[in-house]
Amino acid sequence: xxxxxxxxxxxxxxxxxxxxxxxxxxxxxxxxxxxxxxxxxxxxxxxxxxxxxxxxxxxxxxxxxxxxxxxxxxxxxxxxxxxxxxxxxxxxxxxxxxxxxxxxxxxxxxxxxxxxxxxxxxxxxxxxxxxxxxxxxxxxxxxxxxxxxxxxxxxxxxxxxxxxxxxxxxxxxxxxxxxxxxxxxxxxxxxxxxxxxxxxxxxxxxxxxxxxxxxx
Numbered sequence: 001x002x003x004x005x006x007x008x009x010x011x012x013x014x015x016x017x018x019x020x021x022x023x024x025x026x027x028x029x030x031x032x033x034x035x036x037x038x039x040x041x042x043x044x045x046x047x048x049x050x051x052x053x054x055x056x057x058x059x060x061x062x063x064x065x066x067x068x069x070x071x072x073x074x075x076x077x078x079x080x081x082x083x084x085x086x087x088x089x090x091x092x093x094x095x096x097x098x099x100x101x102x103x104x105x106x107x108x109x110x111x112x113x114x115x116x117x118x119x120x121x122x123x124x125x126x127x128x129x130x131x132x133x134x135x136x137x138x139x140x141x142x143x144x145x146x147x148x149x150x151x152x153x154x155x156x157x158x159x160x161x162x163x164x165x166x167x168x169x170x171x172x173x174x175x176x177x178x179x180x181x182x183x184x185x186x187x188x189x190x191x192x193x194x195x196x197x198x199x200x201x202x203x204x205x206x207x208x209x210x211x212x213x214x215x216x
Contacts, residue, residue: 007073
C-alpha cells in the first residue's frame with residue numbers, strides 16, 4: 001500500500017518504521033526538513049518537506065495515489081484539518097488522525113474523522129496488564145473504549161450457553177476456538193471444555209466481565 005505519514009515526531013517515526021517493516025511504500029511529510037533526520041539510517045521511503053495544508057506539498061507526497069494517510073503531528077487541530085482535507089478533497093480511502101486530547105474525540109467523530117488517542121489507549125492498556133492478567137488483550141479499538149480480548153472458558157461455564165457470557169452493550173462473544181478451529185457462535189451455542197473465547201468488551205465493563213467469568 002502507498003501510505004503517507006504527516007508529522008515526523010516520535011510517533012511519526014515509529015509509525016513509519018512499523019509500516020516499512022510490513023512492506024508498505026511510505027512517504028513522510030513534515031514542515032521542518034531537519035525533522036527527517038530522525039528517520040536515518042533505516043528509512044528507505046520518500047520524504048517531503050512542506051506543510052500538509054498546501055496542495056503542492058501534498059501532491060509532491062503523492063496524495064492522489066495514496067491508499068491511506070495518518071496525521072500524527074503534535075497539534076490536534078492540524079491533524080483533524082489534514083485528515084479532512086485528505087478524505088474530502090483528495091478522496092484518500094483510509095485516513096486517521098492522532099488525538100492528543102481525548103476529550104475532543106466526540107467532536108471529531110461527528111466530523112467523520114477517525115481518531116486514535118494514544119494516551120487514553122495506553123492508560124487502559126496498562127490498567128489491563130496490571131490488574132487483569134487473566135485476560136489477554138489483543139486489540140484496542142477507537143480511542144481505547146473497546147477491547148478485543150481472548151480468554152480460556154472457565155470450568156464453571158462449560159455446558160452453559162454463550163448468552164451467559166453476554167451483557168448487551170458491554171460484553172459480547174464474537175468468536176470461539178474449539179479444537180483448533182474458530183467459528184462465530186450463536187447465543188444458543190454451548191461452551192465445551194478447552195474452548196477459548198474472543199470477546200468485545202467496553203473498557204469500562206471489565207469488572208462486569210470478570211463477574212460473568214466468575215473471577216471477580
